[in-house]
Amino acid sequence: MRHAQIISTGGYVPERVMTNADFDQLLGEPVGDWLVENVGIRERHFMAEEQVTSDLAVAAGRIALERAGLEPNDLDRIIVATDTPDYLSPATAAVVQAKLGARRAGVFDLNSACAGWVTALDVAAKTIIIEREERFMLVIGAYGMSRFLDWNDKKTVTLFADGAGAVIVGAGSQPGWLATVTAAAGEYHDALGIYSGGTYRPATAANLTQYGPPQVQFVRKFPATFNTEQWPPLIERLLAKASAATGVRLQPDDVNHYYFTQVNLRVIEATMAAIGQPLSKTHWIMDKWGYTGSACIPMALDDALAQGKGPQPGSLALFCASGGGIALAASLWRWR
Incomplete structure (x- = not known):
């Protein structure tokens, strides 16, 4: 049998740092204490003026390649997960x-x-698993949301940050990937996002005058409890699917490591309580790196491994994510 395994990780955080105190001064009001208490963010990193999303992705990818003992030409595919691409077209993965x-x-x-x-x-x-002639794939989450921030909007500018995380997925003789489930609440597609620059609102001179440049924005409310309500049943579905695939009944207690979208520490705490798991089984990075979107889970995984707190051979790691759309995905892996 041919199986998929995560064989290495890599992460990259740009150098520029902005603390909560910096935003207190920028916005002219105290926001830092609220951010720490309600979200868990203390500081975040932004890319330099000369950097773009692909630069963050390349930096994380190089580390993952080096740790795997691979050269770039060993790669069969490069997949970049991002909603802050270098261009609308072509793909940032090509860059x-x-x-x-x-x-x-x-x-x-x-x-x-x-x-x-x-x-x-x-x-x-x-x-x-399917393409038997392909051996190694570089899967990168990359986020350059600083390019799309309204620096006067305290609801967004204090949360979002930049960074990249990467893994090499390779073929092995023992199971690594066990199962994945996805879901969505598409009725909230118009609640949070970057709504200019595409066919809905092209970046024409008239639209730029009327709406301004493409910027991330909260357009309308969605339930504040969405993740705490949706993540536990998503995890339940995932474990049921993995149990059917492996023939071994898996429960939340059997999972050794949980990695969640790093948007809010309080949500992670509530979710772990809801599934009856100790916080020691999870890891968070939003306190030091802010919210890095599609990059945050591989960045958290890489950071946990760097601190000696990550998965060990044979342990189970669960990745659970949600984002604008609202899209959700959860995946279970046995570490090799």
Whole structure:
């Protein structure tokens, strides 16, 4: 049997730091204490003026390649999960291929907003299993949301940040990927996002005058409890699917590591309580790196491993994500 395994990780955080105190001064009001208490964010990183999303992706990808002992030309595919691409077209993955020098690799982007990396990971796993001549895939979550911030909007500018996380998915003889489930609440597609620049509202001179440049914005409310209500049943579905696939009944207690979308620490705490799991089984990075969207889960995984708190051989790691749309995805892996 041919199986898909995660064989290495990589992460990249740009150098520029903005603390909550910086935003207190920028916005002219105290926001830092509220952010720490309600969200868990203390500081975040933004890319330099000369950097773009593909640069973040390449930096994380190089680390993952080095740790796997691979060269760029060993890659069969590059998948970039992002909703902050270098261009509307072509794919940012093509730019990454060029910058890495990975000439053999096929490329494409996947946009499922902040659920994109978990969805891309699922695509890579299934491709490895089916396409028997392909051996290695670079799956990157990359986020350059600083380019789309309204610096006067305290609801968004204090949350979002930049970064990238990557894994190499390769073929192995033992199961790594066990199952993935996806879901969506498409009725909220117009609640949070970047709504200019596409066919809905092209970046014409008239639209730029009327609406301004493409910026991330909260347009209308969606339930504040959405993730805490949706993540536990999504995890239940995932474990049921993995149980059917493996023939072993899996419960939340059997999962050793949980990695969630890093938008709100309080939501992660509530979710772990809802599924009866200790916080020691999860890991968070939003306190030091802010909310990095499609990059945040692989960044959290890489950071946990760097601290010696990540998955060990044989342990189960669960990735659970949600993002604009509202799109959701969860995937279960046995670490090899």
